Amino acid sequence: MKIVIGVDIGGTKTKIGLVDQHGKCHAKTFFRTREYPELESFLDKIKSTSDELIESLEGEVSVLGCGIGAPNASSKNGTIENASNLVWKESVPILEKLKLRMPMPMRIMNDASAAALGEMLFGGANKMKDFIVITLGTGFGAGIVANGQLIDGYDGFAGELGHVDMTIGDGRLTGLGVKGGLEAYVSATGLKRTIMYMLSKYMTESRFRNIAYNDLHGEDITKAAEEGDEIALMAFDYTARIMALALANFTAFTQPEAFILMGGLTNSGKWILEPLEGYFNEYLLDVYKGKVKILKSGMHGKTAAICGAAALIWETQEH
Amino acid sequence: MKIVIGVDIGGTKTKIGLVDQHGKCHAKTFFRTREYPELESFLDKIKSTSDELIESLEGEVSVLGCGIGAPNASSKNGTIENASNLVWKESVPILEKLKLRMPMPMRIMNDASAAALGEMLFGGANKMKDFIVITLGTGFGAGIVANGQLIDGYDGFAGELGHVDMTIGDGRLTGLGVKGGLEAYVSATGLKRTIMYMLSKYMTESRFRNIAYNDLHGEDITKAAEEGDEIALMAFDYTARIMALALANFTAFTQPEAFILMGGLTNSGKWILEPLEGYFNEYLLDVYKGKVKILKSGMHGKTAAICGAAALIWETQEH
Incomplete structure (x- = not known):
């Protein structure tokens, strides 16, 4: 099965899930964002959580990439900048640093823009x-x-x-x-x-x-x-x-x-x-x-943000 | 010479000009919009004014079409609807009616959108x-x-x-x-x-x-x-x-x-x-x-609106 890791970074929770080409979320979990105030340990946590989710799936799994939705994310710079509801206040080069841990195709976007992409690919706005x-x-x-x-x-x-x-x-x-x-x-x-x-x-x-x-x-x-x-x-x-x-x-x-x-x-x-x-x-x-x-939204409430993030990668695939 | 008729319908003046592919206006004039409160006579006036301008040019002139900028114009419907600064208050099917008088490629757009197109084609925003x-x-x-x-x-x-x-x-x-x-x-x-x-x-x-x-x-x-x-x-x-x-x-x-x-x-x-x-x-x-x-604006003040309107047609031409 081909899947994309969808990560939704929120002020309260960071949600991670594995999303197939139809927008179905096969495994998901979350951790509390504020428990990882250090960026490096936060990124380690994303990496370890993703690995656990992938191991939890049965059969052969091919990971196509990782899409991230976050407040105040710049898709063009790969950064999160001055997000008022996050603990890191300065400009955070999150894509660059996460790619060191998880070498795969990766995109980041404003969480609401990712959600809009999710609605186009998987939701009611197609x-x-x-x-x-x-x-x-x-x-x-x-x-x-x-x-x-x-x-x-x-x-x-x-x-x-x-x-x-x-x-x-x-x-x-x-x-x-x-x-x-x-x-x-x-x-x-x-x-x-x-x-x-x-x-x-x-x-x-x-x-x-x-x-x-x-x-x-x-x-x-x-x-x-x-x-x-x-x-x-x-x-x-x-x-x-x-x-x-x-x-x-x-x-x-x-x-x-x-x-x-x-x-x-x-x-x-x-x-x-x-x-x-x-x-x-x-x-x-x-x-x-x-x-x-x-x-x-036509997307399932509990997974809409994860699927939106995953849509960043699914959008780039021919399917 | 190939030219496009650019018409800018404003609350005070309606400006008409003949614009070449470089955004240069070769002839222009205006009349007072409020002097033609009847739609039919207003459209007749656009037709006669355009004809006079074309006749005023020397050499052979080929008219490629007519672009119109107007407040509250719908490019999709070809109408002007409820424009607060114009005399006609209801929905006016201006494109359909003007085409009867001037059978040629014709587009209408919100005047400011036309101006934006003009800036892209002829101005500082290219x-x-x-x-x-x-x-x-x-x-x-x-x-x-x-x-x-x-x-x-x-x-x-x-x-x-x-x-x-x-x-x-x-x-x-x-x-x-x-x-x-x-x-x-x-x-x-x-x-x-x-x-x-x-x-x-x-x-x-x-x-x-x-x-x-x-x-x-x-x-x-x-x-x-x-x-x-x-x-x-x-x-x-x-x-x-x-x-x-x-x-x-x-x-x-x-x-x-x-x-x-x-x-x-x-x-x-x-x-x-x-x-x-x-x-x-x-x-x-x-x-x-x-x-x-x-x-x-990088466009000449007196002709910017006319050139913007003409850009509606020039945009569709290969040049």
């Missing part, structure tokens, strides 16, 4: 030429496809839409210090911050008056919404409204046929997606109305 | 693969090139960046009713509105306290700035700051190598371009700093 994948995890990422091609940018850093300023230079600071940056509102972290904001703004009773910021998790907010907690409902509505305005703005850029959403926040289902749809159609310019779909 | 042309006229337009290709969008309406909302749903209304839309701030019209805003905000003495909004022209504001009028200086600074924030946001989208500026407002030279450069570098995300140029 007939679309113009779409944008939005990843809603710890941060906010975007992978842009236009004219059937992934948009890389001059230097490999296209699609950093989490740092778009929504407020003419005022508002919340993102992890990169961008005032009013979208990611500070629309992401798992943004939703937690909005809970704090709602607690400051209203006197409404809520379970969140008894939970510290650091003890707060996305799933708790979904559960609270389901139980009718008004602060949770207002926080989701506020998040959906800002996200809708951002997607309406992004539409004016490349006019995608669809936005494809993935990541933890999309699991909050109707609490975020229903108001999002409503506000989106309200904010959309007339010329775009009725032409832009909001879809959930 | 080696760049990732750049954005910004047209600063009555409105604000953008033509986006990424991976060496013009970004059209699903339906031909990519690049409508003048209607991006900069203020989370608050702020000035654009002609299309978008609250906080960029065009309401950064355009010749936006600059006039900002003069009014500065007159409302400050009590500073200014020549503009004696001029009515409808009597105000862009050139007056430049002249006032040159003479040290503080309201004019503040208005330019305010415009430059909002524009810089917008360009910094746009950078996060496709990461262009350069923004190429054209249109009336760029004639205000240092009053807008110098503060723009300063604010832009301040707002730009670290990962982009020092990598994104702001350039003035």
